[in-house]
Amino acid sequence: MDEQTMCHGGACPRKYGCMRFIGEAGGRQAYFERPPFKDAESCEYFVDARACLACGLTPHEIARRAFEIFKEDRTYHDYAWFLAEALLVIEQVVRGDPAVIAPDAMLADPGTWTFNKRAVSQDDVRIAARAVAGKHAPVQDLHWSLAEASLLLRALEDRFRVVIPRERRGAT
Secondary structure (H helix, E strand, C coil), X not given: CCCCCECCCCCCCCHHHEHHHHCCCCCCCCECCCCCCCECCECCCCCEHHHHHHHCCCHHHHHHHHHHHHHCCCCXXXXXXXXXXXXXXXXXXXXXXXXXXXXXXXXXXCXXXXXXXXXXXXXXXXXXXXXXXXXXXXXXXXXHHHHHHHHHHHHHHHHHHHHHHHHHHHHC
């Protein structure tokens, strides 16, 4: 991301959802002197990480993952549950929920670290899964959406394996 000014994040409440913070810095990377956010909801320089990372997913990757999900041969409601859970985890990650990100656990072994999906309320997952199932989408659409969400989660985890240690080094 050499061509884009990066951000150290600081106290920005949206930093974990912004590519200027979680993106990969180049060798001669420019950074904002101070995080440019005005308040909890506004930063004119915000770059949505979900959209950027999702753009990096190819239809071939998604189709391959959707086929893997199809082969699991689960029920429609299982797929709705898994999709709801993945979407809620993504939402908590970009909000910077420390229970889901669990940066302290990551420091032990960054190579095996993942988001703490158990930190997402099962009641919230149940409500979201009912909403997903209530749309009565074809099961193939659930496979595709779940494939996209799982690949996006993987991409976010890959970025966080770099970001959290970098953030820790910057804080010391």
